[in-house]
Amino acid sequence: MQDKYDAKAVEQAVRRRWEERGAFAVKDDDPRPKYYSLCMWPYPSGDLHVGHLRNYSIGDVWARHKRMQGFNVLQPMGWDAFGKDAELKARKEGIHPAAWVESNTANMRRELRELGYMVDWSRELATCNPKYYRWEQHLFLRMWEKDLVYYSPTKVLWDKATGTVVARRDVDDGKVARQDVEVREFPAYQMRLRRYGEELLAGLAKIAWPEKIVKDQQYLIGRSEGMSIRFALEAPAAGLEEIEVYTTRPDTLMGVTYMAVHASHPLAAAAAERDPKIKEFCEQALQILPIDAGNADSEKNGVALDVRVLNPVSGEPVPVWVADYVIDDYGSGALMGVPAHDERDFSFARKYGIPIVRVNALPGADPAAPVEQAEVAKGVAVNSGPLDGLDLAGCVAKLEELLGPKGKARRDHNMSLRDWPINRQMYWGTPIPIIKCAKCGLVPVPDEDLPVELPLDVDFLKEGLASHPEFVNAKCPKCGADAQRECDTMDTFVNSAWYYARFACRDAADEMVAARAAPWLPCDHYFGGDEHAQGHLVYARFIHKVMRDLKILPPESGDEPFAALLCQGMVLGSDRKKMSKSQDNTVMAKDILERYGADTARMYIIGIGNPKDAYPWNEEHVRDHALFLEALWTLARERREQVAAGADAEPAAANGLALKRLQAAIDRNLKEQRFNNLVFGGIHSIRNLVRDNPEDAGLQHQGFAALLKTLNLIAPHVAEELWAGLGYEGLLIDASWWEPIAAAELQGDEQLYVVQVNGRKRDELTVAAGLGDEEVIAAARACANVARHLEGKQVAQAKVVRKPGGHGIVFFVAKG
RNA sequence: GCCGAGAUGGCGGAAUGGGUAGACGCGGCGGACUCAAAAUCCGCUGUUAGCGAUAACAUGAGGGUUCGAGUCCCUCUCUCGGCACCA
Incomplete structure (x- = not known):
């Protein structure tokens, strides 16, 4: 061991040691139980930023811990290398995207290796490699055969300046100038995401994912229950005799004062031919994308058609409008307007002077009260003839009875999930x-x-x-x-929708997913940002199910790709704002890697806070961790002899107990994935314990071992070096975790009680463990300060509460 | 608008099923070592009153439940992130 801690030298030496022993190599046929831990792979943008640092450091804590618990852990890495950014960047700088990606991956691979992540680099993948994307083409063809991909025109945003299709986001973010964008109808290859909607929804119950992501996906799928209701036209028009609408509020049927159809509806088209004003309106409305039917607060526009439909219950006629807030491919592209009980209908009706009729009121409310704003809350039907007094469920039943036999109404459900257009007018992608x-x-x-x-x-x-x-x-x-x-080439979300499966059989030449992948799948734990809640994570779940149904996956791969998921929070700029180039607050991993080394970088980013939460970058705190490792190094050097001497010794009882309690806390924090607590509450506290008890050789030996095992998850290089320096056997990375600590082991032979009178702490009491309640209460009552507060009062209650971990509460309720 | 997360000392952040609020770290103050400084090490450090034992007040604001609330319930404010006309 060197006198002084030299991070760079230690890290290089330790990495060489790992490499020589093949410490990161993973075998498919290893006898240990498998564990597949995966971090979302990076887009090779040039350098790792601190968000990557956080994601991969978190994943590595988990992977290393699983390995120490005796699992054969697969933690692969690769590159999401196709995509628009590479192409645009390359265009701007005149470099070929392939060259750009290659130099970026080389750079980022080096950085990842320097960070010491436990990655089996022999399994590296890159989406732009033909050996990878050929299987994506294979998948496409299998899906094409089964009609899981189809070709149909769709509307897209077209950027006239670059001649490409652009995303709505890019326009909003100002990446693309508004005036250059128009809506074009484009042929599109679409994957039948909708067909899997029900299963995508049901599957959410089977996976241990953050509630937030589950909610986001439920919302995206957007399943609703309602009825489809047919309104007869007063007189047949455009070859139609009736219009069907879908509604989730059939209980408001009697409040329909107009009907609205989309500009592409046959009724609108027919009217447009007769009336130039309607034609003009429709043309404008068709410029609105389905995904873009707005901007919830944008104004709603419409034109009345010369057509009326009849309310199927009352027979009363209402006008039909064409309106730009109707979504083409949701329901039937037509809706019943109930201004009194729908926000959108209300503002539309207000604007065009359409009557607003209350047909619903909360129990006890006045059915004749005027409607001042849309009343969306579900009460009971009023002013609704046969439906009066019924709630939503009652109305559905009643309408089924009244209209069902005539084929005018039926229970129905709907989904807002759309099929997935996968082609892009880009060069740098998988050819279709x-x-x-x-x-x-x-x-x-x-x-x-x-x-x-x-x-x-x-x-x-x-x-x-x-x-x-x-x-x-x-x-x-x-x-x-x-x-x-x-x-056209494929959306990069297709590239990354199946990579987790390919990692398990990276170079299989004859199959997309080979039989040898079977033991690995599904992935046990996935780590990544929650910005993918509605994109990548839905597509990957969809493709997994498709591959299962196409028998591409081994049969044991399950219905879901990722059994558990952790979404780490962002690393904010030091100004507490989201890091971005325009804010000039971005920090790159190499900035800190070069200055302090990998271990300090990782220690900082893990210690920054709860993995799930966002935290601002703070350079000063980085230095604190560097100082800690330096001091730890010095301490370890001083204690070499005691550690060796303690190999066969037991720590003093109190020290052994204190160490066990810290280890139990570490286990708990690992289980709850509160990795930040491993740093301060775990590693620092064990350090303090061993530092303060130099004479206890048994503690030195066991304490340093526990400390280094924990440190191995976070700052593995220095941990490995100290492990060797202190004379522990073998490689630390191969060492095993300690056995789970039973609650009984945390019990000392003394018990600490906090004594409360009327809920306020009045004293502390330490007595031998194992005393009965009465003895403890008697002792508590005898404490001077407790006696003082009980004096002259009646004790209404006296109780002992024992908590796990060696402490308890004695409380008195005193009256008078 | 909807979904989610959050608000705790000077600062970052701890706190297991309601049970010692502020672990641990930083900073600050005091001390040791030193001719001196840096580094290191040791002690103290929520606020107020008191020499002190101790007491009161303290987890965004206001209520409630409880012997006891950072934790549970209701109302509200602010911050951050995501999604948004899905009938």
């Missing part, structure tokens, strides 16, 4: 294995022609794949005629 033939239409590429390789010698600055004749021109696999390849 489809050939477009003038005669045969869309023809899948035969399996033997996979992969459809993305050509690298492309002028991606201009037209991407379309400008590459050797790529574009192909023969139709069906009829042999000249045909063109599909030039």
Whole structure:
């Protein structure tokens, strides 16, 4: 051991030691039980930022702990290497995306290795490798065969400036100028996410995920219960005799004062042909994307059509409007307007002077009271003829009885989840294995022609794949005629929807997911940011189920890809704002890695606070951890002899008990994933205990062992070095965790009681453990300060409460 | 608007099923070592009153339940993150 702690030298030496012993290599056929711990892989943007540092440090605490508990732990790493940012960045700087990605991954791989994460690098994957994406094309083809991907036009936001499809977000964030954006109808390959909606919803009950993510996904799936109700047209129009609407509030049926249809509805289209004003309105309304039907507070616009429908119960006619707040592909693209009991309908009706009729009132409220604002709360029906006095469930039953036999109403349900358009008009992505033939239409590429390789010698600055004749021109696999390849590529969310499965059989040449992956799947624990709650995490769950149904996954892989999930909070800038380039408050992992080394960086980021919460960056606190490790090093050097001497000794009873209690606290914090408490409450406290009891050799030996085992989860290099320096056997990374500590072991031969009178602490009392309640109460009553507070009062109650962990409460309730 | 998280000393943050609020760290104060300083080590450190024992007040605000509330219930304020016209 060096005199002084030199982080860089220690870390290099220790990493070399791990490498020489192959400490990170993972075998599929290891006899230990398996544990698959995965962190969301990074987008290779150049350097690791401190958010990555946090994510991977948290994951590594868990993975190393599982390993020490005796599991064969798989913790792989790879690159989400395709994507728009690489392409845009490359365009801007004139570098090929492939070159950009390669240099970035090289850099980030080095940084990850320097951080000492327990990653089996022989399993590394990158989405831009043809050996990876060929299986994505394979999956696409299998889904195409089963109609799980289909081709249909959809509306998208088109950026005229760059000639690409852009996301709504990018416009909102100002990445794309508003005036350059228009809505275009585009052919799209869509995955049938909706078909799995019910299962995606039900599956949420089977996984240990944060409540927040579960709620977000439930909301995204948006399953609702209601009725579909048919309104007859007063006179047939556009070849229609009736319009069906879906509603979750059939109890407000008698309050319908208009009906609204989407601009693409046949009734609207027919009216547009007759009336130029309606035509103009419809054209404008069609510029609104379905996903963008707004902005909840944007104004609602509409035009009345010269059409009326009849209320199926009362037969009363109401006008039909075309309105821009109607969503094309939700329900039937038409809705019944009930201004009194729906916010949107209310503001629409207000604007156009449409009558507002109360048909619902909370119990006891005046049914004749005017409606001042939309009353959404569910009461009972009023002013509703046959429905009067019924609640929602009652109304549904009544309407079923009244209208059901005539086929005018039925119970129904709906989902707001949409199918998933996966093609992007980008070069840097997985080519879609489809050939477009003038005669045969869309023809899948035969399996033997996979992969459809993305050509690298492309002028991606201009037209991407379309400008590459050797790529574009192909023969139709069906009829042999000249045909063109599909030039769109896949959404990167497809790339990362199945990578967890491929990690388990990284180089399988003949199968997407080989049999040897079976023991690993599903993934036991996943770590990542909650920004993926509604994107990646839904797509991965969907693709897992699809792969299961297509028999791509081994049968034991389960219904869900990730059994447990931890979403770590953000690392904020030192100004407590979200880190961003524009705020100039970003911190890169290398800034701290170079200055202090990996162990200090990891110690800081784990100690920063509860993994789930967001914390601001604080450079001063980084230094504190560096100082701690230095002091620990010095202490360990001083104690080498005592540690060796204590190998066969037991600590003094009180010290042994104190150590056990700290270890129990460490176990609890690990179980609850409160990793920050491992640093201060755990490692620091054990350090203090051994530091303050130098004469207790047994404690030195056991205490340092426990300390280093815990430190191994967080600052593994220095822990490994001290482990060797203090003469412990073998590699620390291979050491086993201590046995779970039973509550009985935490009990000393003395018991501390806090004595309370009327709920206020009045004294402390230490007595031999094992005394009966009466003896303890008697002793408590005898405490001077307690006696003083009880004097002249009647003791109405006296009780002993024993808490686990060696303390208790004695309380007196005194009156008078 | 909806969903979620949060508010505890000068600061970061602890506190197991309601049971010693402020663990541990930083900073501050005092001391040791030193010619001196840095580093290191030791002690003290929520506020107020008191020489002291001790007492009162303290976990965003206000109520409630309880012998006892940071923790449970109700109302409110503020901060952060995500999602948003899904009939």
